[in-house]
Amino acid sequence: MELWLEEGDAWALLARKLGERFAWAQLPPVARTDSGKPWFPQYPQCHFNLSHSGGLALCGVGEHPLGVDVERVRPRREGLARYVLSEEEYAWFTLRGGDWGSLYTLWTLKEARVKCTGAGLRQAPRSIAVPLLEPGQTGILDGLTFRAYAGEGWRAAVCSAGPEPLQEALEDGK
Numbered sequence: 001m002e003l004w005l006e007e008g009d010a011w012a013l014l015a016r017k018l019g020e021r022f023a024w025a026q027l028p029p030v031a032r033t034d035s036g037k038p039w040f041p042q043y044p045q046c047h048f049n050l051s052h053s054g055g056l057a058l059c060g061v062g063e064h065p066l067g068v069d070v071e072r073v074r075p076r077r078e079g080l081a082r083y084v085l086s087e088e089e090y091a092w093f094t095l096r097g098g099d100w101g102s103l104y105t106l107w108t109l110k111e112a113r114v115k116c117t118g119a120g121l122r123q124a125p126r127s128i129a130v131p132l133l134e135p136g137q138t139g140i141l142d143g144l145t146f147r148a149y150a151g152e153g154w155r156a157a158v159c160s161a162g163p164e165p166l167q168e169a170l171e172d173g174k
Contacts, residue, residue, distance in 0.1 A: 001062035005170040010050035010057035037118040064162020067115025069108040073100050084125035092132045108157035116159040
């Protein structure tokens with residue numbers, strides 16, 4: 001699996017990186033599953049996912065279904081953590097001081113999971129189970145492998161349905 005994080009457009013980043021990897025002049029046609037997950041009908045063995053937030057673009061490509069999410073850390077409405085986190089997650093979040101970075105770490109793990117499985121956010125966020133990870137850690141839950149990332153002002157996560165190793169670090173996206 002490969003992950004790329006940089007400033008810019010996620011689709012342009014994906015096109016450039018896959019062009020380099022496969023010598024594609026342009027991205028092949030993209031289709032979407034019923035839940036909206038993009039895929040290449042001509043290359044179903046090439047799994048990819050992308051995310052963008054506040055000018056940052058994150059792309060992941062691998063041999064197995066995967067989901068990625070990146071978020072700029074910024075204050076949100078009070079009470080959001082209680083709404084999106086399970087009781088166990090909320091306790092973990094509170095133990096870390098209840099800071100926005102910790103909330104975004106959990107949120108990106110949740111987004112990555114639903115994007116990997118193709119389920120989308122069709123259920124209450126607090127019911128989407130993820131491992132309790134600090135940035136830089138990897139964990140396994142329900143047969144899925146997760147990794148959390150962090151940089152100055154951002155959090156990101158990847159979730160993979162395959163045994164491939166997850167990338168150790170991402171560049172700071174600046």
